[in-house]
Each structure stands twice: as C-alpha cells, then as structure tokens.
Amino acid sequence: MRTGIATVCLSGTLKEKMQACAIAGFDGIEIFEQDLVTSPLSPEDVRKMAADLGLGLDLYQPFRDFDSVSEEILQENLRRADAKFRLMSRLGMDTILVCTNVGTATIDDDDLRAEQLGRLAELAGDHGVKVAYEALAWGKYVNDYEHAHRLVEAVDHPNLGTCLDSFHILSRDWDTAPIEAIKPEKIFFVQVADAPKLSMDVLSWSRHYRVFPGEGQFELAKFMGHVARAGYSGPVSLEIFNDVFRQSDVARTAVDAMRSLIWLEEQSAKWLDANAASLTAGGAAGAASGDSLANAAGRRRYPMELATLPKVAEPAGFNFAEVKTDEPAQLETLLGQLGFEFDGRHRTKDVQLWSMGQARVIINEQAPSHSEPAIAALGFDVDSPVIASARAQQLKAPVVPRKVQADEEVFQGIAAPDSTEIFLCQGSPDGTAAWTHEFGEGLEHPSAGTQAVIDHVNLAQPWQHFDEAVLFYTSALALEPQPFAEVPSPSGLVRSQVMVTSDRAVRLVLNLAPVLQQEPGQQGNGARKSYQEHIAFAVDDLVAAARAAQGRGLEFLQIPANYYEDLDARFALEPAFLATLKELNLLYDRDANGEFLHFYTATVGSVFFEMVERRGNYDGYGAPNAPVRHAVQYDAVQYDSLHAHHVHR
Amino acid sequence: MRTGIATVCLSGTLKEKMQACAIAGFDGIEIFEQDLVTSPLSPEDVRKMAADLGLGLDLYQPFRDFDSVSEEILQENLRRADAKFRLMSRLGMDTILVCTNVGTATIDDDDLRAEQLGRLAELAGDHGVKVAYEALAWGKYVNDYEHAHRLVEAVDHPNLGTCLDSFHILSRDWDTAPIEAIKPEKIFFVQVADAPKLSMDVLSWSRHYRVFPGEGQFELAKFMGHVARAGYSGPVSLEIFNDVFRQSDVARTAVDAMRSLIWLEEQSAKWLDANAASLTAGGAAGAASGDSLANAAGRRRYPMELATLPKVAEPAGFNFAEVKTDEPAQLETLLGQLGFEFDGRHRTKDVQLWSMGQARVIINEQAPSHSEPAIAALGFDVDSPVIASARAQQLKAPVVPRKVQADEEVFQGIAAPDSTEIFLCQGSPDGTAAWTHEFGEGLEHPSAGTQAVIDHVNLAQPWQHFDEAVLFYTSALALEPQPFAEVPSPSGLVRSQVMVTSDRAVRLVLNLAPVLQQEPGQQGNGARKSYQEHIAFAVDDLVAAARAAQGRGLEFLQIPANYYEDLDARFALEPAFLATLKELNLLYDRDANGEFLHFYTATVGSVFFEMVERRGNYDGYGAPNAPVRHAVQYDAVQYDSLHAHHVHR
Numbered sequence A, B: 001m002r003t004g005i006a007t008v009c010l011s012g013t014l015k016e017k018m019q020a021c022a023i024a025g026f027d028g029i030e031i032f033e034q035d036l037v038t039s040p041l042s043p044e045d046v047r048k049m050a051a052d053l054g055l056g057l058d059l060y061q062p063f064r065d066f067d068s069v070s071e072e073i074l075q076e077n078l079r080r081a082d083a084k085f086r087l088m089s090r091l092g093m094d095t096i097l098v099c100t101n102v103g104t105a106t107i108d109d110d111d112l113r114a115e116q117l118g119r120l121a122e123l124a125g126d127h128g129v130k131v132a133y134e135a136l137a138w139g140k141y142v143n144d145y146e147h148a149h150r151l152v153e154a155v156d157h158p159n160l161g162t163c164l165d166s167f168h169i170l171s172r173d174w175d176t177a178p179i180e181a182i183k184p185e186k187i188f189f190v191q192v193a194d195a196p197k198l199s200m201d202v203l204s205w206s207r208h209y210r211v212f213p214g215e216g217q218f219e220l221a222k223f224m225g226h227v228a229r230a231g232y233s234g235p236v237s238l239e240i241f242n243d244v245f246r247q248s249d250v251a252r253t254a255v256d257a258m259r260s261l262i263w264l265e266e267q268s269a270k271w272l273d274a275n276a277a278s279l280t281a282g283g284a285a286g287a288a289s290g291d292s293l294a295n296a297a298g299r300r301r302y303p304m305e306l307a308t309l310p311k312v313a314e315p316a317g318f319n320f321a322e323v324k325t326d327e328p329a330q331l332e333t334l335l336g337q338l339g340f341e342f343d344g345r346h347r348t349k350d351v352q353l354w355s356m357g358q359a360r361v362i363i364n365e366q367a368p369s370h371s372e373p374a375i376a377a378l379g380f381d382v383d384s385p386v387i388a389s390a391r392a393q394q395l396k397a398p399v400v401p402r403k404v405q406a407d408e409e410v411f412q413g414i415a416a417p418d419s420t421e422i423f424l425c426q427g428s429p430d431g432t433a434a435w436t437h438e439f440g441e442g443l444e445h446p447s448a449g450t451q452a453v454i455d456h457v458n459l460a461q462p463w464q465h466f467d468e469a470v471l472f473y474t475s476a477l478a479l480e481p482q483p484f485a486e487v488p489s490p491s492g493l494v495r496s497q498v499m500v501t502s503d504r505a506v507r508l509v510l511n512l513a514p515v516l517q518q519e520p521g522q523q524g525n526g527a528r529k530s531y532q533e534h535i536a537f538a539v540d541d542l543v544a545a546a547r548a549a550q551g552r553g554l555e556f557l558q559i560p561a562n563y564y565e566d567l568d569a570r571f572a573l574e575p576a577f578l579a580t581l582k583e584l585n586l587l588y589d590r591d592a593n594g595e596f597l598h599f600y601t602a603t604v605g606s607v608f609f610e611m612v613e614r615r616g617n618y619d620g621y622g623a624p625n626a627p628v629r630h631a632v633q634y635d636a637v638q639y640d641s642l643h644a645h646h647v648h649r
Helices: A014-024 A033-037 A043-053 A071-091 A110-126 A145-155 A166-170 A177-181 A202-208 A220-230 A250-274 A329-338 A385-394 A434-439 A463-477 A542-551 A561-571 A575-584 A623-648 B014-024 B033-037 B043-053 B071-091 B110-126 B145-155 B166-170 B177-181 B202-208 B220-230 B250-274 B329-338 B385-394 B434-439 B463-477 B542-551 B561-571 B575-584 B623-648
Strands: A002-006 A028-032 A056-063 A095-099 A130-134 A160-165 A187-192 A235-238 A317-324 A341-345 A351-356 A359-364 A374-382 A412-415 A421-426 A453-461 A485-489 A492-500 A507-512 A533-538 A587-591 A594-600 A607-616 B002-006 B028-032 B056-063 B095-099 B130-134 B160-165 B187-192 B235-238 B317-324 B341-345 B351-356 B359-364 B374-382 B412-415 B421-426 B453-461 B485-489 B492-500 B507-512 B533-538 B587-591 B594-600 B607-616
Touching: A002 A056, A002 A250, A014 A028, A014 A033, A014 A043, A014 A250, A028 A033, A028 A235, A033 A056, A033 B561, A033 B623, A043 A056, A043 A071, A056 A071, A056 A235, A071 A095, A071 A110, A071 B561, A095 A187, A110 A130, A110 A145, A110 A160, A130 A145, A130 A187, A145 A160, A160 A166, A166 A187, A166 A220, A177 A220, A187 A220, A220 A250, A235 A250, A250 A463, A317 A421, A317 A453, A329 A341, A329 A351, A329 A359, A329 A542, A329 A607, A341 A434, A351 A434, A359 A374, A359 A453, A374 A453, A374 A533, A385 A412, A385 A421, A385 A463, A453 A463, A453 A607, A463 A492, A463 A507, A485 A623, A492 A623, A542 A575, A542 A594, A542 A607, A561 A575, A561 A587, A561 B033, A561 B071, A587 A623, A623 B033, B002 B056, B002 B250, B014 B028, B014 B033, B014 B043, B014 B250, B028 B033, B028 B235, B033 B056, B043 B056, B043 B071, B056 B071, B056 B235, B071 B095, B071 B110, B095 B187, B110 B130, B110 B145, B110 B160, B130 B145, B130 B187, B145 B160, B160 B166, B166 B187, B166 B220, B177 B220, B187 B220, B220 B250, B235 B250, B250 B463, B317 B421, B317 B453, B329 B341, B329 B351, B329 B359, B329 B542, B329 B607, B341 B434, B351 B434, B359 B374, B359 B453, B374 B453, B374 B533, B385 B412, B385 B421, B385 B463, B453 B463, B453 B607, B463 B492, B463 B507, B485 B623, B492 B623, B542 B575, B542 B594, B542 B607, B561 B575, B561 B587, B587 B623
Parallel strands: A002 A028, A002 A235, A028 A056, A056 A095, A095 A130, A130 A160, A160 A187, A187 A235, A317 A359, A374 A421, A453 A507, A533 A607, B002 B028, B002 B235, B028 B056, B056 B095, B095 B130, B130 B160, B160 B187, B187 B235, B317 B359, B374 B421, B453 B507, B533 B607
Antiparallel strands: A317 A374, A341 A351, A351 A359, A412 A421, A453 A533, A485 A492, A492 A507, A587 A594, A594 A607, B317 B374, B341 B351, B351 B359, B412 B421, B453 B533, B485 B492, B492 B507, B587 B594, B594 B607
C-alpha cells in the first residue's frame, strides 16, 4: 500500500513537515495549499527537497468552489485553475483535489455541473493534470460520493476521476459497498481519516476532531476493503484536521500517523480475509483486471498490496508492575502493610521484588537522586515476546534497552507514548514468572499467602499523546478501547479511557488529567497538579484484606462520612455492612452485573495503590466513587503543600 | 436581585468554593450534591461555615430521575428523597432541585407524573422542603418548561414549584414570553447560563460549553425581563458547566461569575425599559401584587430589584498604546522607521512619547531589568473617565494605581483579565490628548506629518481567561464581540475574537494562541511559543507610507513569493500593482465592501507593529493573510532560536 499524508495534519513549516514525513517512512505527501503559500521555499525548492527526501508529491489540495456556478464565475474559476495547474507543473505534481462547491454554488443542475467539470478536465488535460473530484460531506448540492462519481462518469474524460475520503463518506453514514463498483482507473485518490462518533455539525467535527485510523470509531478496515476490492492501488493518504495534532511535535505526530496506516493495512487485509465469501459481482474488478490470485492463506489478492504484521494475541495478563525511586522506604512500608511479601533483591541489579500471589511489584532503585516513586514499567504476559516485540517495532514503537547478564531473562521492551516502559514477557499457564528466580530460588512458585492479581493499572497521559496512546495499545498490544468516560475532580474533568482484553485479564486505564493553571503571583489552588497514577490489586475477600492491612498499620485514603450517607440513600445497604464499609474506608458500587468493593492507600510520590474485590460479573471500576477519591487526594495534596509551606517559613 | 451560584461552576473543594463565592460577593449558593458527598465537612459544618461567610444555602441539587416510573421504583425514589430531605434539614436548607427524568422513565403519562410529583410534594411538606421541578432540555418525556409547569399546576401543592433554567429553555429555542404567565409564588428558583451557539447534541453542549452571562450568545436579558415581569424576586443563580472554569483558579472564576450577574442585572433593567410598552396582561403580575410603581425614569418597578451601573458610552477611540521595556533601543528605531516622531520624555517619569498624527505610543522604561518590549497598557477615550472607572470597579475590575505629581492628569486605570492595564482617558473632539503637554509644550496639537490613528490592537490571551476577557470588555468598556474566527498557524489554530465599537473607532482583537508542547529531552519545534501581540496603525496611503519606511531602513516582515502568486490567482490583480505589493512586502485583501492593504514589522520582544490602509468599507483584518504572517513569524523565531543556540555553544 502506498502511504501518504496531507501536510495539514502536522505542525510546523512545510520544510519541517516534509522532513518529518520522510523520517516517519511515508511514500508520499499531499501539499496543502496554505503550507506552500506561507512557505519561503519556491515550488522548485519543494520539488527538489521532495526528491532528495524520497517523498512523492502525490496530491495538490484543495481547489474549492468550482462547479455549479454562473458562467461569469466559471470563467474566473478556470483562470484560477489555470494558475494552479501551472504552479503544479513547477512542483512536478500531476494530481489536484477539487472538492464539491460549498460557498459559491447557485445552480443545482447535474448537466451544467458535468459540462463545467468537463471544461475543467479539458484544461487539466492541456497541462497533464488529473483532477480528483471529492464530495464534501457538507457540499451545497453534491455531498455524496456516489453523486460525485456519477458526474465523473457523465463527463467521461481521462483527466477527471474520483477522490474518496473516508471522513466525508462515513460521517454521513453513506454505504461503502458501492465503492466496489467504481472502475479502478477512475479512483484518482483515497484519503483516510478516523473520528470519534460525535453528535455535532459535520463541518466542525471534520475540522477539529478527526483522528488517525485506530484512534476513532469509524469502520475503516471495511472502507479500505471495498477500496481494495474495487481494484485501486494508488496512494492511501491521511487527511486529519485535529486541533491537538496541529499543536504537537511534528516528528512525534508523523510517527503516530505512520503507525496508524501500518495498522490500518493489517486490519484491511484481515477484513478482506474475513469477507472473502461475500465478494460480489461488483467487486470483481481485481479479478477482471487479471490480478486475481489466491495466496497460500486462501486470501484473494488485489492490486493493492497489503503488508501484514507479525500476529499477536491479546496479552494473557499483567506479568509485573515496576515503580522507580531511589527513596523506597515509604513504598516498602506501604506494600508490606497491604500484605505483599518482600521476595529479595535482584542478584545483579539494584531492584527489589515484592509479591502477593501472582501480583508482582518491582521497586527499581536505579533512579536519579531524590526521585519520588513513579510507575516506570509494566510487564505483560504474551505468547511470544520476540514476535510481539517485532510487531511493536514494525509499528514504530521505540525499543527500550535493558542491561542483562548471562543467564538472565532478556526482556523485550518498548516505550509507550507517555514513556512508560512496556515489557513483553513469556506468560505461563499458572501465572508464574520464570525471571523471579533471579531474585532467589523457589520464587517462581506463587506464595501460599493471600491470592492476588493485578486487576488494573491507571496511567496519567499527557494531553498531546492521549490519542496516540490509544492507537499504541490497540495496535501493539491488541487491547480494545472502551467508550471513554469523564470524571469530575476538584481540578477539572478527568477524561478516562479504558483499554481491555476480551477476557478482562488485562485492564489498563488511560487518564487525561487537567492541569490547574497557576496564576502569576498567586498562592491559591492554582499550583497543584493531579498526575497521580495507581496499581490496583484484586483479592477474593476485600474486607478481610482491609482488616489485615489495618492491623499492619496501613494508612487508608480517608473517605468522608457524607459518602456513606449518600451510599445508603442510593443503595439502602444492610446497616452492619454499611458500618463495615465506613469503619474500613471501603468504597462500594453495584450495577446489574454485580458488586465492587475497593479501597485506596495514601499516595507516595505520584503513586498510590488500590485493592479491589469484584463480585458477580461487575465489569467497571467504581466510576461513581472516582470523584470522591479525586477530592480526597486533592485535599491531601493541599494539606501537604500547606504543611511544606509552613515548614519552609 | 439576589445573586447565586452553583458550586459545580468552580474548581476546588467545597470549602474553597464557598470562601471564593463569599469573597466575590454572592448572596447565596446552590450546593451541588457531589461537592458535599466528596467533602470532609459534615452538613453541620457546612451550615455553620455558610452562616459565618454570610452565604445563603439556596438550593440543594440535583435530585434526578424521580417521575414517570413504576410504583416499585417510585417507592425507592421516595425513600431516596426522604434521606435527602433529612440531610437538607441538617444543612438548614429548604429548596431542592428535582429535574425531569432522563434515565429511568418508562411511563409517559401526565396524570401519573402529577400523582407521583404530588406524593413527592407531600413528603417534602412533611420535612418543610420546597421542590423546584426543572425540565431538562434532554428529559425523556418532559423537556419543556411549560410542560413541567403544567404538571406543577396540576399538582397544586404549596411545596411544589417550577425551576426555570435559561440553558434548558434557550438551547431548545423555547419561547420565553409565557414565563410571564407563571404565578410568581410558583417559581421556586431561577438559574441562568449563557452559551455560544453551537450545533451539537444538547447534553454535551450543556455539560461542557456553558459560559457566564455575557460570554455567549443567548438572549438572557430578555429571559430575565420575562422572569422579572412574572413577579419573581428570588435568587438568580449561575449554573455553568464549563471545562475551562472547572480547571481555573477558583477565586478568579468566582469574580468573573459575579461580574456576569452584575452586568446581566443592568442588561435586564435595560430590556425592561426598552420593552415597557409591550407589557401584556400576562405580565401584570408585578402590578397585581401591588408592587407596581413608576420610577423617575418612567420604568415600571417589579418585585425583583435590578441594580444598575454608572452608564458609559462606547469609547470614542484609542488614546494611546503603551509598550514597557528597559531596553527601548530597537523599539525606538522601529517607531522612527515607521514615521513616528519622538515627542520627548515625561517631565517626571522615565517614559517616552512617540506619535504619528493621532496615533500615540508610549515607551515606558520603568520596567525590570532585561524586560523585552511587551504591550503593557492601552488608553481609551471616554466621555467621563471618573464615571467609566466607577462602573468598571463596580464590575469588580481591579484598580491599577499610577503615581501622579501635582498638575499631571490623573489616569483612571483598571486591569484587564490578561493583566493589560486599561486607562480611561478624557477624549477630545479633535483626537488630541491633554496629558501630552507633560512631555513638552505644544504637543497637544497633532503633528503636521503623516496622519495616522491606532486602527486595532491585538492582544494574546491566556486560555483560562479568554471568556472572562470577552465579558470584561463587553461590560466595562461597552465593546461588542463579533463572531469568532480560527486562524491556522504552524503551531496550531489561533482562536481570534474581535471586539469593536459600533463606529469601529475601537477595534480590539483577542487571540488565544496555542502553546507548542515541549517534548522531554527534545530540541525540535516543541520549544517555541507564539505569544506575539501587536499594534496596527491606519494611514491614508499605505504604499507611500511603506516606501517612506523602506527609505528609513525599516525591516519589513518578509512575505514569501508564493503568496503573491496565489494572490494573483485569486484576484487577478493589475501587474504593476501586484509588483508594488511584492516589492514592498505588502499584503492585500478584498471583499464585497472594499480593499485592505497592510504590512508588518519584525518583532521586538513580544511586540510587532502593523500598518494598514482601509479602502471603501472594508471591515476586516486581512484574515486570509493571517496564516502567512504566522508562518513567517514562526520561521523567524525558529531562526532566532537556532542562532541563539549556536551563540551559546
């Protein structure tokens, strides 16, 4: 598949954008007109730079408001087109995007439109230019790709073809199957964009909220499957208008973009495999053009070659979680109070292992001076760490080097967008981990004490990498994003995105935390941030675990009395049970599937712990209780900072 | 008017919110249930704190999903209500908000609803509680205030009344006139919220994008006028769900909120004056209840007392703009090259005056060491500085102290939300300024050289004070917000809000600039910000002014050649004219009303200058050229930072 991206997706100057696209591995780019107009590079400079970078200049865009106009305006538009065609010749470009008229259209007449598009095609032919005509979702008279293509067919000129854009098609819920009926030589260009399903006007949705494939909710693999079946083999190019991407580091965004196309390519191939039987007569274009072959797997082959990736199944569970700090004392106390056992130090590294049943926590003391505890790494159980790592690397995940001695397990590590290190570990049927023997003999067997597993891990994400993180875990680890939620906190709404495996053995929660802005010269609540992250452990009997922890002196997060009154008003709980919850600072939730009990510890550095019990088939995270946690933690931070303030005085 | 605010509008803990509301001057608050549930304060603590702060506890909210349910769920809901009524008694509160059912309603039957609401009113009566029933815009069966009120009337119980919320009414475009027909004793509560006109699902719109009155586009004065005419005299309370306000400093937001109610009060009184003639029979409630009086101005008086503010007309023009720096050399050069004359130094302060015609720029050297030039103050011509200043202070604008000697003009200064100092100056019919004689004799007469005025000033706003700034300039300076625009720049979209006087003598542009996020450890484009601000001067003959400036060695912002090609493609300009534009780095725009020529200088510190010529009735700012400016300035900053980088090495 030939990969492309429109320069409008990225921040920076045209030069910065082109360099970033080349480094990220794109085959070609679309030149967004404004990026050229605002650039000090001449068209010849751009042409040479693209050649030097090995980037194709695949599409010049957009040319707006051409058709459905009076003859006077048409003359003006043809003059304008002529100027752009001459410019394209200097750029060495041969395809221009012409979108359906939004602003100046006054005459709704398909015959007139065909006549006007025909004159444009003639002019384009004189310049050796191909016009790719695209139906905008909010086009005044033409807003549907089938309508646009009927016009292309009516004109029947070699220099006029169709441009298919997934956003304009899927945002309007147009059926994508008829794409297969379009002759491949009449599809001049294909643009792909994903988007979250939002209920708003389609123009604002398109201009601000598009995301890269895999970061939204459109059925893009199906769209691409129809495109492949039509016999198209040209560029598949990203055109993403996104407020955040336009503000983010250009190099990072280009890599995120490339990852999305690599993943889309695989998903499209999968869709084709899964839907081979439903091949219709209209979709026989590939066969008709003589390219039809059955490959080893029985998949039909289409002119568009779809590269695949090393396959991975979703992870079987968390192997470990790692917290990094050079000041581990508080953390050790907390884990001990929770019921974790200290299993020893690593034989060569400054690293401790703590475990409770199959829940393993590593304290990595190889941290810079005065590093407060922070979640640094997560281990996931996979079938084959080597294959999973190869897949992640093909998806452009940065490799994390980790020193190993002879006889030690070689961890395959990659960096997540928020810099958390993700280690791909050899899973085992009984949930044990072979590497633990590096900490002492016999540790590979789970301890006989309290049984526990890591239930979920909650990571705070920087705002500019939130969507990127969703795609990363989807594509590299085969986690499935759930509908996102928003949780109120004293410092603003926290956007929360759950990523899970189908069996819920892995639950990862990505949180986008608001940052309270500090006012210049103020000492109010503006100074505080809430970038706390946590690891949650599941046990069978939370009340017993909490009592034991209480006995060991654990400092629970203190839940307000008002909470228990409200809980009683909502659920009419049995008085003794309510009293137990209140006594132990336990939180409670219930839904149609089951019940959820949980408690939180105090925070050390940026880390705290949660202990949970799931009853029945409860599948949530106690979302109604999250505002309580946020408020209490906020108060605690305020208390600490006031306290620190007094000490300093 | 009794002022109120819901705690959900603000960031922080319940205690922080209550303190901020009291300091901002609110009469009462609505307790948002979650704020109480998450608080360590007991209901008795809250009651005492409110009494100590002098805050009324006017409404407990929300109680959701009560009506239109099966008898089994109703029993459950009555039990839940009973718990809340008991809680309210501990809080010393007597009014609860019950909103129409969204989640659990299954039976659409007004008789049943009335019966169920009647049972709720009975129970409420037993506890001395008043139930204010509110139609949510997205209520399942009841989403219209008139429908909700028909149910209230059907129940006819002293403990059941209506709550009117401007958002739920105006977002659905319900007619507000029928409010006048509601008996005042049956309106238990009034909530006000403004919002920008957005085309999106009403729930998301409501939960994220509400703003304080005067910051959006709803006709709130009219809504309030009908409420006053109905004879209502209870609390008017803000309920604003806004993602930004929830993240912003609580004390600042509370003041912004209070300002919005003070302004709304004045606007409502104005609406009543302007619509006195249209008083209908239904609106005679005020008269019927015996409170009807004619005041001196002939305005009818209603039970709701609406305080007014000292009146100001919109400013007649810019009096001056002030740039602050202790390193003025580059600025002096730039102003000289533009054609400004140095008029001398202030007789007692370290301040220079430069002028060109009626455009006056002050260079204030009373700045901390190594302060790069930044726009620090703006002077506006008003009829009466003392009255305008009194008005601004009643609107809670902070006063800016400025030292004066005997015989010097006393400037009335207030601080805008972005800390720009706004000075209210005595205007003069000929555009001169009396204070200039403090810089030298005879300067009060305009110079005989090039005629110029300040055309507009463009200020960068911090994101968390953007809406606040709109209200500030609307309420304190009587500027009118225009529809906002978004301009692409290499570092993201720039949101641009124009504020003007009706005669366009004052044009102020508020820009919300994106901040490029720096990646940890990266040296890419992430480090740059674009917080440049500028002052634009209008002249009669821009080409002549540009040539003269060129002759004086001015460094123009260099416009790419590609721009002129595109300009020609768009406008088919006369070749000699196009050549002149290109030679002088002038930008050009044209619309149905006229033409616009302009150029920019290089940036010094965070300030640059623009010179413009308006032909015909062109009313814009060259918006199509803004991306060019942003890109060239971005490149210049990049060049500077690379250069600085090399120097440091």
